[in-house]
Amino acid sequence: MRVATSPVPAVKARRWRPRREVVEGFLLISPWLLGFIIWTAGPMIASLVMVFLEWNIVTPAKVIGLANFQKMLFGDDFFWLSLYNTAYYTFLAVPLHVVGALILALMMNVQLRGIHFYRLTYYMPSIIPSVANAILWLWAFNPDFGVLNDVLVLLDLPTPRWLQDPTWAKPALILMSMWGLGGAMIIFLAGLQGVPQELYEAAQVDGARWHHQLRFITLPMISHVVLFNLILQIIGSFQVFNAAYIMTNGGPQNSTLFLVLYLYRNGFEFFQMGYASAMAWALFTIVMVFTLIQFKAAGRWVFYEGVSHR
Amino acid sequence: MSRDTASAPARAAARQLDPEATLRRRRRAAAIRRWVGHGLLHLALLVGAVWLLLPLFFLFSTSLKESGREFVSPVQWLPNPVVFQNYPDAMTALPFDRFFINTAVITVVAMLGQLTTATLCGYGFARFRFPGRDVLFTLCLSTLMLPSAVTLIPTFILFSKLGWINTYLPLTVPAYFGGGAFFIFLCRQFFLTIPVELEESARIDGAGTLRIWAQMMLPLSMPVLTAMAIFSFVGHWNDFIGPLIYMREMRMMTVAVGLNAFRVSVGNIAWNQLMAASATVMAPVLILFLSAQRYFIRGIVTTGLSGR
Incomplete structure (x- = not known):
């Protein structure tokens, strides 16, 4: 064996041979590495090529240079409308989601009798299939007989026509999405459980009240989870699709024509693969810019413990 | 005690002098504060829970209502009469048995x-430890931030060139390539909390890497594996856009797209049957979640999701 020539002690060499560790390590992660090449890097490169093509898959592709971008930016009002709708949805839904989920998680983090029941109940709506959810809310949002407007009548409040009214369709979808706060809540809860208990005990000895503890311990200690949730929520909201596809199909008057819905139509209904790819890259660029801005801004408000950055 | 006899200033002075009394008083005040706080919290959480469960309640109640009684003003809470026939009617209107098998x-x-x-x-x-590991792991994590819509079109073209459209393959084969960055991250974080010494002693005993993975790492990771299994089940069962794009024929549809096809086919009537179909479609997910919820919430909460 190599034990004789190896400078390291015999025991260590027998225990673990470095070269084998490298080979086995690569073998272990090879599914992901292959998958990354096949399902991520490859498609991204392909889509980068496709933005220069006019192609419906069936007939041969035609190189058209930057015409797809030209059309998208200067000749397609629907693209700008879908961008506006998506931004509207994102900038209303994301703050509501992040703040709402954080407040819920703070409440769920209290040692309270029956807290498991609450955690369960609050998480449950987020596992309901989006189609079932859509059917349920189509029923609830019905302007004439829906249960939501029944409640509003009882409270003597105005009853909008919800999904049939261009000004109320987007707020209706946002309201509906609030039902699924559980996913973000559970991530916040995981973060909250990771805050060392000693910090609170020390603060209590010093006489800190709950709002002091919240402001000076909890929020700084979970700020990286806030950043994580914020980024994921923005990425998710920019891709809002299911609800709009199922419930409104982009209407009324294109008020819920979101970016990915329009991309889907271009790709799978109009078979303009090149144009759809250009839209995908527009989406990618926007999301990346937002993510980078958040990472830059994070330096100011996200607190990292002195843990090793491995 | 001397409470009744002593004058007020004397009592105050005594209180100041008696540290034990001060402590008792503080403790009692804290207990009252906690009682009131917990009571208010219970109230708020209960109201929220009712609000969240109300739509589900209406879903089940409407699924048992008589045709034409789905929209009645003022709202009808409980079905009267109760029509169980809605369930078989909905399930046979489209081949839902086939949808369930596919899914x-x-x-x-x-x-x-x-x-x-x-x-x-x-x-x-x-x-x-291998060269490039940390770079690759960062790359893996960064794919979390990649909008899936970006790869949608080229991946569809890849599958259609492979002739995989209208088969199970586009919805299953990619799962065998790492299972996604989020799951890899969860596993790695959990494995990091398992002591290395266990593994080293197994290696000295001659166990190979795959054996350690199967007989040591997996059994020790049940909390995180349960959480992942539920996430994965729910994700695939509920997936809408995947089958929407890849499945062309009725007989290949999953419950999610099948339910939407049913909704389109009945239009704006037969809400009772639509609700019945919805309830049936979500039943496996709800049952799985409710039966494994203890492990699930604990799995996520203890998985060190927080430790970047």
Whole structure:
């Protein structure tokens, strides 16, 4: 064996041979590495090529240079409308989601009798299939007989026509999405459980009240989870699709024509693969810019413990 | 005690002098504050829980209502009469039995792929030192931030060139390539909390890497594996855009797209049957979640999701 020539002690060499560790390590992660090449890097490169093509898959592709971008930016009002709708949805839904989920998680983090029941109940709506959810809310949002407007009548409040009214369709979808706060809540809860208990005990000895503890311990200690949730929520909201596809199909008057819905139509209904790819890259660029801005801004408000950055 | 006899200033003075009394008083005040706080919290959480469960209640109640009584003003809480026939009617209106079989096959096959390969990759990233590991792991994490819509079109073209459209393959095969960055991350974080010494002693006893993975790492990771299994099951069972794009024929549809096809076919009537179909479609997910919820919430909450 190599034990004789190896400078390291015999025991260590027998225990673990470095070269084998490298080979086995690569073998272990090879599914992901292959998958990354096949399902991520490859498609991204392909889509980068496709933005220069006019192609419906069936007939041969035609190189058209930057015409797809030209059309998208200067000749397609629907693209700008879908961008506006998506931004509207994102900038209303994301703050509501992040703040709402954080407040819920703070409440769920209290040692309270029956807290498991609450955690369960609050998480449950987020596992309901989006189609079932859509059917349920189509029923609830019905302007004439829906249960939501029944409640509003009882409270003597105005009853909008919800999904049939261009000004109320987007707020209706946002309201509906609030039902699924559980996913973000559970991530916040995981973060909250990771805050060392000693910090609170020390603060209590010093006489800190709950709002002091919240402001000076909890929020700084979970700020990286806030950043994580914020980024994921923005990425998710920019891709809002299911609800709009199922419930409104982009209407009324294109008020819920979101970016990915329009991309889907271009790709799978109009078979303009090149144009759809250009839209995908527009989406990618926007999301990346937002993510980078958040990472830059994070330096100011996200607190990292002195843990090793491995 | 001397409470009744002493004058007020004397009492105050005594209080100041008696540290034990001060402590008792503070403790009692804290207890009252906690009682009031917890009471208010209970109230708020209960109101929220009712608000969240109300739509589900209406879903089940409407699914049992008589035709034409789905919209009655003022709202009818309980179905009267109760029509169980809505369920068989809905399930036979479209081949829902076939949808269920399709979805079960896709979900189980994809879940197995995700769990197997994500634990393998997570093990590799957690325990093995090899050049480029940290860069690759960062790359893996950064794919979390990639909008899936970006790869949608080229992936569809790839599958259509492979002739995989209208088969189970586009919805299952990709699951065998690491299972996604989030799962790899979860596994790695969990494996990092398992003491290395266990593994080292197994190695000295001659166990190979795969054996350690199967007989040591996996059994020790049940909380995180349960959480992942539920995430994966729910994700595949509920997936809408995947089958929407790849499945062309009725007989290949999953429950999610099948339910939407049913909704389109009945239009704006037969809400009772639509609700019945919805309830049936979500039943497996709800049952799985409710039966495994203890492990699920604990799995996520203890998985060190927080430790970047």
